[in-house]
Every structure is written in C-alpha cells, then in structure tokens.
Amino acid sequence: MSPLLLSRLDRTARWMKRGGREGDVVLSSRVRLARNLARYPFPHRASPQELLKIRERVLTALEAAAPSAPESLLVLALEDFTGVERRSLVDRHLSSREHIRDEMGRALVTTADGVFSVLINEEDHVRLSGVLPGLQLDTALEMCDEVDDALEEFFDGKSAFAFDPDFGFLTACPTNAGTGLRASAMLHLPALSLLGELEDAREWANERGFVLRGTTGEGSEVAGHIEQLSNQSTLGQNESDIALEIENAARAIAVREREARNRLVEEMPIQTRDLVGRAYGILRYARRITGEEATQTLSLLRLGHELGWMKGLSRQRFNELSVWLRPDYLGVLHSRELSRDERAVLRGDLLRSHVSKVKLEPVFEQ
Amino acid sequence: MSPLLLSRLDRTARWMKRGGREGDVVLSSRVRLARNLARYPFPHRASPQELLKIRERVLTALEAAAPSAPESLLVLALEDFTGVERRSLVDRHLSSREHIRDEMGRALVTTADGVFSVLINEEDHVRLSGVLPGLQLDTALEMCDEVDDALEEFFDGKSAFAFDPDFGFLTACPTNAGTGLRASAMLHLPALSLLGELEDAREWANERGFVLRGTTGEGSEVAGHIEQLSNQSTLGQNESDIALEIENAARAIAVREREARNRLVEEMPIQTRDLVGRAYGILRYARRITGEEATQTLSLLRLGHELGWMKGLSRQRFNELSVWLRPDYLGVLHSRELSRDERAVLRGDLLRSHVSKVKLEPVFEQ
Numbered sequence: 001m002s003p004l005l006l007s008r009l010d011r012t013a014r015w016m017k018r019g020g021r022e023g024d025v026v027l028s029s030r031v032r033l034a035r036n037l038a039r040y041p042f043p044h045r046a047s048p049q050e051l052l053k054i055r056e057r058v059l060t061a062l063e064a065a066a067p068s069a070p071e072s073l074l075v076l077a078l079e080d081f082t083g084v085e086r087r088s089l090v091d092r093h094l095s096s097r098e099h100i101r102d103e104m105g106r107a108l109v110t111t112a113d114g115v116f117s118v119l120i121n122e123e124d125h126v127r128l129s130g131v132l133p134g135l136q137l138d139t140a141l142e143m144c145d146e147v148d149d150a151l152e153e154f155f156d157g158k159s160a161f162a163f164d165p166d167f168g169f170l171t172a173c174p175t176n177a178g179t180g181l182r183a184s185a186m187l188h189l190p191a192l193s194l195l196g197e198l199e200d201a202r203e204w205a206n207e208r209g210f211v212l213r214g215t216t217g218e219g220s221e222v223a224g225h226i227e228q229l230s231n232q233s234t235l236g237q238n239e240s241d242i243a244l245e246i247e248n249a250a251r252a253i254a255v256r257e258r259e260a261r262n263r264l265v266e267e268m269p270i271q272t273r274d275l276v277g278r279a280y281g282i283l284r285y286a287r288r289i290t291g292e293e294a295t296q297t298l299s300l301l302r303l304g305h306e307l308g309w310m311k312g313l314s315r316q317r318f319n320e321l322s323v324w325l326r327p328d329y330l331g332v333l334h335s336r337e338l339s340r341d342e343r344a345v346l347r348g349d350l351l352r353s354h355v356s357k358v359k360l361e362p363v364f365e366q
Numbered sequence: 367m368s369p370l371l372l373s374r375l376d377r378t379a380r381w382m383k384r385g386g387r388e389g390d391v392v393l394s395s396r397v398r399l400a401r402n403l404a405r406y407p408f409p410h411r412a413s414p415q416e417l418l419k420i421r422e423r424v425l426t427a428l429e430a431a432a433p434s435a436p437e438s439l440l441v442l443a444l445e446d447f448t449g450v451e452r453r454s455l456v457d458r459h460l461s462s463r464e465h466i467r468d469e470m471g472r473a474l475v476t477t478a479d480g481v482f483s484v485l486i487n488e489e490d491h492v493r494l495s496g497v498l499p500g501l502q503l504d505t506a507l508e509m510c511d512e513v514d515d516a517l518e519e520f521f522d523g524k525s526a527f528a529f530d531p532d533f534g535f536l537t538a539c540p541t542n543a544g545t546g547l548r549a550s551a552m553l554h555l556p557a558l559s560l561l562g563e564l565e566d567a568r569e570w571a572n573e574r575g576f577v578l579r580g581t582t583g584e585g586s587e588v589a590g591h592i593e594q595l596s597n598q599s600t601l602g603q604n605e606s607d608i609a610l611e612i613e614n615a616a617r618a619i620a621v622r623e624r625e626a627r628n629r630l631v632e633e634m635p636i637q638t639r640d641l642v643g644r645a646y647g648i649l650r651y652a653r654r655i656t657g658e659e660a661t662q663t664l665s666l667l668r669l670g671h672e673l674g675w676m677k678g679l680s681r682q683r684f685n686e687l688s689v690w691l692r693p694d695y696l697g698v699l700h701s702r703e704l705s706r707d708e709r710a711v712l713r714g715d716l717l718r719s720h721v722s723k724v725k726l727e728p729v730f731e732q
Contacts, residue, residue, distance in 0.1 A: 270711055274653035281647025287640035345636055 005076055006085060006332060013092065013131070014115035016319035020134010023315055024306050025254035027186040027226065028133055031140040031243065033148055034171045034180035035126040036162040037155075042172040043105075043121040051105025055120050062109055062118060065150035072111055078103035084331040091326035093131070098122055116143050123172045124180075126151075133319075135250055137183050137243040145239070175233065183243045184230035185250040186215070190303040191260035193225045194268075194275070201253055205229060210249050223322075224299025229253065265307060273364065276304035283355040288344040294325045294351060301355070309364035312357040324350060371442055372451060372698060379458065379497070380481035382685035386500010389681055390672050391620035393552040393592065394499055397506040397609065399514055400537045400546035401492040402528040403521075408538040409471075409487040417471025421486050428475055428484060431516035438477055444469035450697040457692035459497070464488055482509050489538045490546075492517070499685075501616055503549050503609040511605070541599065549609045550596035551616040552581070556669040557626035559591045560634075560641070567619055571595060576615050589688075590665025595619065631673060639730065642670035649721040654710040660691045660717060667721070675730035678723040690716060 015028040036042060040054050059075060078086055078100060086103060089095035095108050099122040110117035119127040128147055130140035152160065162170040168178040176182065192198045205212040209232050215223045229250050231242050264272050279300035282293070289297075302318045304310050323329055325347050331338045334346065381394040402408060406420050425441060444452055444466060452469060455461035461474050465488040476483035485493040494513055496506035518526065528536040534544040542548065558564045571578040575598050581589045595616050597608050630638050645666035648659070655663075668684045670676050689695055691713050697704045700712065 270653050274714070277651035277653055278648055281651035282644055285643035285647035287636050287643055348640070 005074055006081075006088070008074055008112055009092065009094075009110070010113045011324075012113075012316065012320055013323070014111075014113040015093075015131045015133045016316050016323070017133050018314070018316055020132060020136055022251060022254045023134040025187055025189070025257045026135040026250055027188055027319060028131055029135055029137045029140050030129060030131045030182075030184050030186075031137055031144050032182045032184075033126075033128040033144045034124040034169065034176045034182070035128070035148065035151070036170060036172070037125050038160060038162045040125065043123065043125065044172065046105075046121075048104050051121050054125050055105050055107050058118070058120050058126055059107065059109070061151050061154045062147075065147060065154045073109050074112060076108045076110070078106040078108065084328050084337050087328035088326075088332040091329040092323055095119065096122060116147070118147075124176070135185060135247060135254075137185065137247050138240070141181075141183065141239060141243045178233070179237060179239045179242065181239050181242055182230055183246045184228050185246060187212075187227045187229055187250060187253055187257070188225060188299070188302065189227050189253070189257050190225040190299055191264045192257050194264060194272075195260050197256075197260060198227070201227075201256060205249060205253070208245075208249060209233070210246065212253070224295040224297075225303075226299070261303070261307065269366075272303075272307075273309075276300050276307075276309060276364070280304065280310070280355070280358065280360070283351050284358070285352070287348045287352070288341070289348045289351060290344055291325060291327055291347065294347055295322065298322060298325075298351075301358075304364070309361050311359045311361065313354065317354060321351065321354060371440055372447075372454070374440055374478055375458065375460075375476070376479045377690075378479075378682065378686055379689070380477075380479040381459075381497045381499045382682050382689070383499050384680070384682055386498060386502055388501040388617060388620045389499065391553055391555070391623045392501040392616055393554055393685060394497055395501055395503045395506050395616075396495060396497045396548075396550050396552070397503060397510050398548045398550075399492075399494040399510045400490040400535065400542045400548070401494070401514065401517070402490050402536060402538070403492075404526060404528045406491065409489065409491065410538065412471075412487075414470050417487050420491050421471050421473050424484070424486050424492055425473065425475070427517050427520045428513075431513060431520040439475050440478060442474040442476070444472040444474065450694050450703050453694035454692075454698040457695040458689055461485065462488060482513070484513075490542070501551060501613055501620075503551065503613050504606070507547075507549065507605060507609045544599070545603060545605050545608065547605050547608055548596055549612045550594050551612060553578075553593045553595055553616065553619055553623070554591060554665070554668060555593050555619070555623050555626075556591040556665055557630045558623050560630060560638075561626050563622075563626060564593070567593075567622060571615060571619070574611075574615060575599070576612065578619070590661040590663075591669075592665070627669070627673065635732075638669075638673075639675075642666050642673075642675060642730070646670065646676070646721065646724065646726070649717050650724070651718070653714045653718070654707070655714045655717060656710055657691060657693055657713070660713055661688065664688060664691075664717075667724075670730070675727050677725045677727065679720065683720060687717065687720060 020026060037054060037057060040046065040050060043051060046054065062073065086100040089108060090097055090100060094110055094114055094117055099106055099119050105121050107120040108117060109120065115131060117129045128144040130143035132140050164170055169180040171177045171180055189198060192201055202212045210229055211232050212227050212229050215226045215228050229246060231246060279297035283297050283301060298318060298321055305313060327343050330343050330346050386392065403420060403423065406412065406416060409417060412420065428439065452466040455474060456463055456466060458480065460476055460480055460483055465472055465485050471487050473486040474483060475486065481497060483495045494510040496509035498506050530536055535546040537543045537546055555564060558567055568578045576595055577598050578593050578595050581592045581594050595612060597612055645663035649663050649667060664684060664687055671679060693709050696709050696712050
C-alpha cells in the first residue's frame with residue numbers, strides 16, 4: 001500500500017512550477033504554522049500511545065476541517081514506509097530529518113502536489129505548511145491560516161491548542177512560540193556567492209531580524225548557492241507583518257543578486273563563462289556524479305540560463321532536477337536502497353538526458 | 367633576429383607526425399649521443415671563453431660535417447634569446463632546463479622540423495639527438511651515427527673526442543660514459559595508469575636494465591600518463607644492441623597497455639566513459655585551463671580516440687597540442703611573457719578551437 005501512496009505524489013510539486021514572482025532569484029516561498037494540542041505532552045516527551053492518540057485526533061480534525069477537497073489529502077503514516085521511502089520524503093521537502101527519525105505515531109498529510117501539507121508529531125503536534133513557487137508568502141500564509149482556523153473551529157475554540165495569553169501559541173522549541181509562524185523564501189544566490197558578497201547579505205539580513213543561511217544537502221555539504229531567508233523570532237508580531245517583512249527582504253536581496261549577476265558578467269566575463277561552461281560540460285558528459293557535484297553544477301547551469309546563455313531547460317526543470325537527483329528520491333524511483341556508486345551512475349544518466357536538450361546561445365561563446 | 371630564427375622552427379615537429387610504428391602507444395623515439403672534445407674541460411667547469419671556443423669549434427665542424435643539407439640547420443646561440451624564448455625551446459623538447467640555465471656559450475643547432483638537433487655545451491660539449499614519431503630507434507640512431515662519424519672525420523679521428531680505451535667516450539656524468547648513447551621511447555600509458563599497474567610495468571623494466579619513469583611538465587606535476595622508457599647504462603654495450611633492446615621493451619609494454627585498455631573498457635565501462643566524457647566536456651567548454659589539467663584531460667581524450675570513441679582529432683594533433691599548450695610556447699606565440707592567468711585563457715581558447723571539431727561516436731554513448 002505504501003508505495004502506491006508514494007506514487008500518488010506528483011513528480012513535479014507545485015512549488016517547482018513557474019508562476020511565482022521574482023522567479024529568477026526566489027525559488028519558493030514557504031509558510032509553516034506550529035500548533036500543539038493542549039493537555040498532551042510535546043512529541044519528544046509523549047509515549048507511543050499518546051503519539052498515536054494525537055495523530056488520530058489531528059487526522060480526524062483535518063478530515064473534517066481541510067479546505068475544499070479533503071479527499072485530495074494523502075495521509076502517510078510513517079511507520080508504513082521503509083527507511084528509503086521515509087527519507088525520500090525529506091528529499092522532496094515534504095518531511096524533515098527530525099520527523100522521520102522515529103516513525104511511530106508520525107504522519108505526513110499532504111496534497112499530491114505538495115502545495116499544502118501537515119506534519120503530525122514532528123517537533124510539534126501539528127505543523128501546517130504552504131509552499132508555492134517564487135515569492136508569494138502572502139498566499140502561502142492564507143492557505144495555512146484557512147486550515148488553522150478550520151482546525152480551531154473543529155476543536156471548538158482556541159482552548160484546544162496550547163496557548164498562553166502572554167506567549168501566544170506554545171511550541172516545543174521556545175523560539176517558535178508566539179504566532180508559531182516561520183515564513184521563509186528559498187533564494188538562488190550564485191552571483192553573490194561567487195563574488196564573495198554572501199556574508200554582507202547575511203549581515204544585512206541579521207541586522208533586520210532575519211536569518212539568511214545556506215541550505216545543506218546530503219550529509220553536511222552545502223547545496224548549490226541556495227540560501228534560505230526566514231524570520232528569527234515569531235514572538236510579539238502579527239502573522240501578516242512577518243510574511244510581509246520577509247517578502248520585502250527577499251525582494252531586496254533579489255535586487256542585490258541581480259546587480260551582482262550584472263557585475264559578474266561585466267567584471268569577470270571569462271571566469272563566469274568558464275564556470276558555467278565547465279558545469280555544462282560535466283553535466284552533459286559525465287556518467288557518474290555525486291549529489292554535491294550535481295547540485296553545484298546545476299546551480300551554475302541555472303545561472304547560465306538566467307544570464308540568457310542557454311535554452312532548453314526551464315526554471316521548472318531546474319527545480320525538478322534539484323529534487324530528482326537526491327539520493328533517496330532516486331532510491332524510491334528504483335524501488336530499493338541504492339549504493340553510492342549506483343546512485344552516482346543513475347544521477348549521471350538522469351542529468352545527461354535532460355542537459356543534452358540544452359542549446360547554447362552564441363552570446364555564450366563570446 | 368632571434369624571433370625570426372624561432373619562427374623558422376616548424377610548429378609541427380617531425381616527431382609529432384604520423385608514420386611511426388606502434389603509434390597507438392609509442393609517441394616518439396629519441397636517440398642521444400653524448401660527446402666531448404678532448405683537451406677542453408666539461409661545460410660546468412669551463413670558463414666563458416672556453417665555452418665560446420668549444421661552441422665555435424663544434425659549429426664549424428657541424429657546418430662541414432652535417433648530412434645532406436647543412437644549410438637546413440638552424441643555429442640558435444642561446445644568449446641571443448630572451449628567457450621566455452629559451453624556455454620555449456624546452457617546451458618544444460629541443461633543449462633542456464640544464465642547457466638554458468646559463469645561456470652564455472650555449473647553442474642549439476637543429477633542423478626546422480626538429481628531427482635532428484645538437485645541444486652545444488649542455489652537460490656535455492656535444493649532444494646529438496634524433497627524434498622520430500612512433501617506435502623507430504634504429505633510424506634515429508642511424509641519423510646520429512652519421513653525424514657522429516662525420517664529426518670524427520672532420521676532427522681527424524677519434525682522438526678529437528675524449529675517449530678512454532676502458533671506459534669508451536667520456537662524459538660529464540659517469541653514467542653516460544661508454545657509448546654515450548641514451549635511447550628512449552615516449553609511451554602513452556593511460557590504461558596501465560588508471561588500472562594501477564604502472565608500478566608493475568616499472569618493475570618489469572627495471573629488472574631488465576631499463577628505466578620507465580613519468581615525465582614531468584611545468585613545475586613538478588606529472589604529465590598526462592606519458593612515461594619515458596630508456597636505458598639505464600651505456601657502458602660496455604654496443605649502440606645498436608641498446609637501441610634494439612629498448613625497441614623490444616617498448617613493444618612489450620605496448621602490448622601490456624593495449625591489453626589494459628581492453629580490460630578497462632570491459633571491466634570499468636562506465637568509469638572509463640565518465641573519465642573520457644568529463645575530459646571532453648572540460649576541454650570543449652572550459653575557458654581557462656591550467657597546464658596540468660590540460661595535459662591530463664588531453665591524455666584521457668587521446669585514450670578515447672584510441673578506443674574509437676571519437677573522431678576529428680588525429681594522433682598528430684594530440685602531439686601538437688601537447689606542446690602548443692605549454693606555458694613558454696604560448697608566450698613565444700604571443701611574443702611576450704604571459705601571466706599564469708593569461709596563459710590559462712589562451713590555453714583554453716587553443717584547446718576549445720581544436721576540441722570543438724571532435725565528433726563523438728555513438729558507441730561512446732552506450
């Protein structure tokens with residue numbers, strides 16, 4: 001049954017698709033609302049029986065409260081899945097390492113396209129997520145709010161959630177208390193990174209109460225120039241204000257990145273063409289490629305695409321490949337645990353088949 | 367005047383051309399005869415005046431004694447050249463680091479195609495060299511012997527050369543004494559190297575009185591899988607026997623290398639395609655490339671060529687590129703000392719322009 005459920009997840013998640021604002025820099029926007037049922041211990045202190053009870057309550061509420069089409073929600077109880085299957089959910093950005101560590105009593109509830117999902121018994125009892133392409137935190141927030149309101153209504157008022165008049169919504173980790181809101185934008189910042197100006201951008205964000213930090217891929221490697229911008233604290237602020245502020249900050253960083261891209265091409269024309277050219281050469285002709293190298297070279301190819309140097313791969317395809325090349329996603333695709341070597345070969349095959357469609361523009365050869 | 371003389375050297379030396387035996391493994395054959403004039407100190411102990419005197423005597427003798435067309439010999443007195451020009455002669459394999467260290471009184475006498483050349487006042491007063499494509503040490507030896515005999519005749523008998531009845535011809539370094547002959551073959555051994563079997567081949571050569579050792583490029587880096595096979599001692603052996611023995615040993619190593627290439631493709635098909643594919647991708651699309659990376663990737667591309675995976679570059683072109691990409695050759699081509707960065711860009715341009723003509727065979731994609 002579980003593989004069948006996995007196969008109902010779209011290969012192309014909603015956030016991968018085109019349509020978001022500032023899509024040349026902002027890959028996706030995510031809003032997450034953390035909630036906990038009153039009178040139950042937080043997941044890390046709950047017994048298996050309590051976890052199952054919590055999950056049951058939340059699932060019942062979601063079924064009743066979910067927007068428009070509750071039947072469109074897939075319910076994945078994590079204990080029904082193998083290790084590689086659970087990890088592939090992290091690769092798809094639908095779950096987290098924390099969430100899959102102990103599978104018992106955990107669940108992921110998601111639309112097939114991943115635009116809306118709920119983690120049950122991750123760090124908190126309930127984490128509602130809305131993920132959209134480009135910069136649209138407002139819409140993502142609306143999605144979460146709608147379900148949050150419906151849940152509250154189902155549970156018969158705010159008292160169902162752990163709530164404190166002074167602190168707001170209570171969460172397992174105090175930094176999430178308050179609105180329980182984490183709003184984030186994924187930014188592709190290759191030019192700032194190549195010009196060594198990422199630290200400046202991080203400081204700029206920090207001074208304004210945001211965090212800009214590199215995302216990590218498999219193990220501890222840093223994923224190809226992708227940085228997550230998010231709010232540092234959720235306490236004492238209004239939900240929409242937080243989302244709006246992140247949107248504004250993301251827009252400002254996007255301006256910086258675009259300006260850096262222009263400078264990169266003007267000031268380091270050969271080095272930039274060299275980096276993009278090598279990335280293309282490797283992705284086009286290598287037959288074994290590690291996740292780290294694939295992520296790094298794809299990032300540079302994406303930069304080449306945004307600079308107008310090549311056609312044939314869309315932003316959607318870059319987004320898709322960034323997930324499809326991941327180790328456990330590949331494993332699930334081939335229905336088994338793969339060795340590192342097997343993955344490297346399959347990843348090479350995947351990338352070559354797509355990158356062979358790229359047409360280099362004459363401007364690139366200048 | 368000196369740049370004019372340099373421009374008379376063929377861009378394509380004779381050894382780079384096709385035609386030699388065992389050309390899939392043996393790049394070139396070189397014979398070198400070391401001779402010293404009697405009654406003069408060896409170059410490292412000679413005064414500038416003595417060096418000039420020696421040079422004058424040898425040049426006069428060569429003019430009279432040189433074979434067929436003495437007018438075809440170019441005479442390059444090293445003090446007429448700039449540092450980059452002198453070093454470019456080493457890049458062309460026409461001179462040596464030792465030879466150009468102190469230019470005063472040193473000279474290179476060579477045919478335009480480099481097939482025959484004489485170093486005056488390198489380690490010894492006279493070093494005659496014959497270099498031919500593929501495996502043909504016999505012919506190279508004949509060329510040197512012919513001039514050696516003519517020189518002896520001009521100098522009026524053997525007594526003109528420092529000769530000892532017990533030790534044979536005397537040389538600055540005792541290991542060269544005897545016949546004064548060094549015969550060597552340059553071998554392209556990528557498969558033995560990739561399979562980790564080079565050490566076995568070295569031992570095999572050692573046990574038979576030969577040396578098989580990696581050639582070094584710029585600085586101390588090892589050049590792309592090119593190994594020099596030569597005799598260890600020249601004492602107490604007949605010249606033709608030495609040449610013949612090296613020929614036989616080179617042939618035996620060529621058999622090993624071919625067998626290793628077959629195994630490489632059979633046992634490591636994906637890894638081999640990966641290495642060759644990456645090399646092609648980099649050479650085709652990089653815009654800056656160090657000498658080391660260029661040499662290494664060209665070696666792998668040459669392997670791909672020999673495996674029948676690509677067309678469009680000939681063995682001659684691989685030989686040519688191996689010299690044309692060298693730092694001081696590039697400098698002379700552009701008439702000045704180049705920075706490391708400038709060289710990397712010019713090298714990238716050179717390689718792209720040639721590698722863009724490569725056509726990959728469908729078999730390579732399997």
